[in-house]
Amino acid sequence: MVSSLNSWFTIPEDSDFSIYNLPFGIYSDENVKHHVCSAIGDYIIDLYELESADVFDINRSVFDKQFLNDFIELGKPITNKVREKLQNLLCDSNSVLKTNESLYNHVFKKQSAVKMLMPVKVGDYTDFYSSIDHATNVGTMFRDPANALLPNWKHLPVGYHGRASSICVSGHSFHRPQGQQKPADADLPVYGLSKLLDIELETAFIIGKSTEMGDSITTANAQEHIFGMVLFNDWSARDIQTWEYVPLGPFLAKNFASTISPWVVTIEALEPFRVKGYEQEPKLLPYLQYQGNKNIDINLEVYLTPQGGTENKICTSNYKYMYYTMEQQLAHHTVNGCNVNVGDMMASGTISGPQAHEYGSMLELTWRGTKPIKLNDGTERKFVNDNDTITIKGFCQKDEVRVGFGECTATLLPAK
Amino acid sequence: MVSSLNSWFTIPEDSDFSIYNLPFGIYSDENVKHHVCSAIGDYIIDLYELESADVFDINRSVFDKQFLNDFIELGKPITNKVREKLQNLLCDSNSVLKTNESLYNHVFKKQSAVKMLMPVKVGDYTDFYSSIDHATNVGTMFRDPANALLPNWKHLPVGYHGRASSICVSGHSFHRPQGQQKPADADLPVYGLSKLLDIELETAFIIGKSTEMGDSITTANAQEHIFGMVLFNDWSARDIQTWEYVPLGPFLAKNFASTISPWVVTIEALEPFRVKGYEQEPKLLPYLQYQGNKNIDINLEVYLTPQGGTENKICTSNYKYMYYTMEQQLAHHTVNGCNVNVGDMMASGTISGPQAHEYGSMLELTWRGTKPIKLNDGTERKFVNDNDTITIKGFCQKDEVRVGFGECTATLLPAK
Numbered sequence: 100m101v102s103s104l105n106s107w108f109t110i111p112e113d114s115d116f117s118i119y120n121l122p123f124g125i126y127s128d129e130n131v132k133h134h135v136c137s138a139i140g141d142y143i144i145d146l147y148e149l150e151s152a153d154v155f156d157i158n159r160s161v162f163d164k165q166f167l168n169d170f171i172e173l174g175k176p177i178t179n180k181v182r183e184k185l186q187n188l189l190c191d192s193n194s195v196l197k198t199n200e201s202l203y204n205h206v207f208k209k210q211s212a213v214k215m216l217m218p219v220k221v222g223d224y225t226d227f228y229s230s231i232d233h234a235t236n237v238g239t240m241f242r243d244p245a246n247a248l249l250p251n252w253k254h255l256p257v258g259y260h261g262r263a264s265s266i267c268v269s270g271h272s273f274h275r276p277q278g279q280q281k282p283a284d285a286d287l288p289v290y291g292l293s294k295l296l297d298i299e300l301e302t303a304f305i306i307g308k309s310t311e312m313g314d315s316i317t318t319a320n321a322q323e324h325i326f327g328m329v330l331f332n333d334w335s336a337r338d339i340q341t342w343e344y345v346p347l348g349p350f351l352a353k354n355f356a357s358t359i360s361p362w363v364v365t366i367e368a369l370e371p372f373r374v375k376g377y378e379q380e381p382k383l384l385p386y387l388q389y390q391g392n393k394n395i396d397i398n399l400e401v402y403l404t405p406q407g408g409t410e411n412k413i414c415t416s417n418y419k420y421m422y423y424t425m426e427q428q429l430a431h432h433t434v435n436g437c438n439v440n441v442g443d444m445m446a447s448g449t450i451s452g453p454q455a456h457e458y459g460s461m462l463e464l465t466w467r468g469t470k471p472i473k474l475n476d477g478t479e480r481k482f483v484n485d486n487d488t489i490t491i492k493g494f495c496q497k498d499e500v501r502v503g504f505g506e507c508t509a510t511l512l513p514a515k
Numbered sequence: 516m517v518s519s520l521n522s523w524f525t526i527p528e529d530s531d532f533s534i535y536n537l538p539f540g541i542y543s544d545e546n547v548k549h550h551v552c553s554a555i556g557d558y559i560i561d562l563y564e565l566e567s568a569d570v571f572d573i574n575r576s577v578f579d580k581q582f583l584n585d586f587i588e589l590g591k592p593i594t595n596k597v598r599e600k601l602q603n604l605l606c607d608s609n610s611v612l613k614t615n616e617s618l619y620n621h622v623f624k625k626q627s628a629v630k631m632l633m634p635v636k637v638g639d640y641t642d643f644y645s646s647i648d649h650a651t652n653v654g655t656m657f658r659d660p661a662n663a664l665l666p667n668w669k670h671l672p673v674g675y676h677g678r679a680s681s682i683c684v685s686g687h688s689f690h691r692p693q694g695q696q697k698p699a700d701a702d703l704p705v706y707g708l709s710k711l712l713d714i715e716l717e718t719a720f721i722i723g724k725s726t727e728m729g730d731s732i733t734t735a736n737a738q739e740h741i742f743g744m745v746l747f748n749d750w751s752a753r754d755i756q757t758w759e760y761v762p763l764g765p766f767l768a769k770n771f772a773s774t775i776s777p778w779v780v781t782i783e784a785l786e787p788f789r790v791k792g793y794e795q796e797p798k799l800l801p802y803l804q805y806q807g808n809k810n811i812d813i814n815l816e817v818y819l820t821p822q823g824g825t826e827n828k829i830c831t832s833n834y835k836y837m838y839y840t841m842e843q844q845l846a847h848h849t850v851n852g853c854n855v856n857v858g859d860m861m862a863s864g865t866i867s868g869p870q871a872h873e874y875g876s877m878l879e880l881t882w883r884g885t886k887p888i889k890l891n892d893g894t895e896r897k898f899v900n901d902n903d904t905i906t907i908k909g910f911c912q913k914d915e916v917r918v919g920f921g922e923c924t925a926t927l928l929p930a931k
Binding site for chain 2: 223251254336384515
């Protein structure tokens with residue numbers, strides 16, 4: 100990637116999908132069941148149609164798939180070449196993509212006219228807990244402000260396995276979950292609607308290269324195994340969670356629904372936005388140490404839109420607040436020989452910053468409901484109401500270069 | 516299924532694979548990449564070859580698959596009919612299977628001459644914690660004997676998500692995991708081999724019918740969604756677990772390897788062995804209540820075989836000791852609308868009985884290493900040693916009728 104690129108294609112200045120981005124996704128429309136695509140400005144780029152012109156020199160059937168997994172399986176030497184070639188085609192005014200009108204017309208489609216599908220088939224999904232501000236806030240609220248972080252927290256990136264089946268692509272809706280809870284003042288648990296339905300502002304990375312059982316990934320070679328990133332909302336039912344999670348962790352409080360954004364932004368596109376990681380004290384064991392700038396400056400925002408209303412920005416955070424990097428998470432996850440597969444998804448955990456408006460969950464933003472959020476329609480929220488829509492946005496910006504994720508949005512419907 | 520069946524095929528009297536069983540699996544040999552098969556006596560029955568005679572009246576390509584998932588997707592009305600038809604063919608002395616010599620020779624193969632493969636592609640894997648004796652033992656050892664069970668334990672079947680990628684079929688071996696631990700007398704964690712490598716005697720059930728997000732399964736209709744059962748060893752690194760598991764549950768302590776038996780014994784084959792469930796006090800919330808005999812009398816055994824040595828039975832337990840039934844586990848898992856898919860696997864949690872020889876883990880059998888197990892070669896074990904092989908066996912027996920699971924076996928190799 101060169102530092103300054105000009106495309107002959109019209110790209111709005113504030114577009115997430117600049118010439119520097121070129122993420123990958125899967126779309127459908129009335130004529131297409133599922134094709135691999137990229138994005139530029141307000142358009143998608145149908146890579147299956149584009150490959151009818153043999154520009155990438157690969158078997159185009161890999162672009163006619165329900166998921167990106169087979170494409171990712173080709174390996175970075177090939178997938179990166181596809182992305183770079185696409186960039187060249189979009190910058191070269193004499194490229195076949197510009198000069199062949201029929202090709203042009205088949206390849207570009209308005210994003211607003213297509214439906215984005217789940218980008219990957221997630222084999223295993225892991226959720227980490229790697230934001231120090233989030234872990235401190237939760238520990239302060241539920242345990243002990245003086246010992247908010249548990250003894251292991253600064254020694255390893257705490258993580259747990261989540262449910263892959265209920266991960267949905269942005270644009271879906273789901274019903275408020277029900278289940279067993281125990282109100283603080285009750286002797287016995289009750290069955291009922293979750294009243295404390297929360298969001299968790301997260302990102303996730305998609306595994307780009309598999310390993311065998313018994314193999315470990317080091318922090319140094321982790322990037323080879325990271326294909327790209329998405330935005331992620333780890334919906335959480337706090338009342339169900341409080342009662343169920345001891346001693347084996349969250350279960351029904353999380354597995355009713357999760358939302359991911361449709362575009363996988365490659366780790367290569369995010370490279371220019373790398374920043375220094377968190378100062379980690381005490382020093383970590385050698386297998387978790389790393390060299391270089393491994394955090395990423397990704398602006399993150401959360402919006403709440405009531406039914407028929409307008410959007411309210413309720414949180415502004417940043418991925419750079421993460422205590423542990425993706426490289427450390429992956430090294431930890433595989434230090435015991437656990438194998439990973441292409442398409443596996445590993446989420447960050449709630450990303451909170453140090454300031455109160457940077458908290459990545461309503462639990463923290465409203466401090467357990469004690470400081471409700473005032474919306475622009477005059478109503479208040481302690482947690483998510485029925486028919487509220489939550490949208491996460493994310494983008495990197497450095498000088499003139501912008502690389503964004505689009506949106507990760509979902510609507511909470513009333514209980515079934 | 517009739518109460519007394521006679522097959523013309525020779526079946527050893529103590530065979531797990533009686534005419535009443537007819538489980539499903541996937542095998543390969545030098546000529547076959549992967550075919551669906553059943554088992555009878557010492558033989559497998561190649562269902563793809565058998566269907567060349569059109570006995571089941573279904574598209575035989577469903578038997579030429581890497582996993583059982585597509586077959587299971589056909590639904591119980593069809594899969595049960597296949598099993599019943601197979602039973603008829605094996606009982607009818609005039610059946611084409613007996614009279615057509617060429618067919619016979621293609622269909623039956625010695626079990627010892629084929630390799631059994633992973634029976635299903637596991638989408639999501641959940642592990643429960645539903646044996647009251649196990650939970651009590653662990654709570655007594657690690658927390659407080661007076662309050663061994665946590666407050667939620669008798670109100671819901673505690674469960675958590677596990678890693679699907681590292682589930683292997685019986686017969687594999689794997690390396691002793693390494694990772695971060697904190698010795699009790701140390702100020703800081705250390706990196707090293709897991710020294711407390713343990714087994715967990717479990718069974719698991721395979722989902723036979725999918726649901727949509729938002730749907731719940733009741734205890735009354737749960738059996739429709741349960742295809743069958745397998746034996747399961749949930750290998751656990753206790754030293755890694757102790758340090759990592761607070762507050763989000765076991766992670767690296769479990770995800771390095773798990774072992775399942777290759778034959779899925781249908782829930783219909785297990786029906787004759789249903790027994791009364793555990794007396795559940797306090798009374799459960801209505802969504803967890805059920806009618807009828809929903810426990811199952813399955814004899815379970817664990818054997819330890821040192822390298823070059825002979826087998827030592829180290830545990831004799833029974834599935835009937837489970838406090839929560841599979842129907843309750845499934846109703847709980849989906850009460851919040853969590854969707855399940857064909858091939859998902861839900862494990863019981865360690866199955867311990869009330870007596871000391873019935874404990875389903877070495878942690879309990881040796882009471883945290885304080886009472887080592889003496890082996891027939893004169894050595895002792897507190898936990899699993901390098902090159903030890905662990906084998907779980909399971910079978911139901913009632914009068915003359917025996918239905919068994921075969922073996923679930925794996926060998927621990929030294930660290931890589």
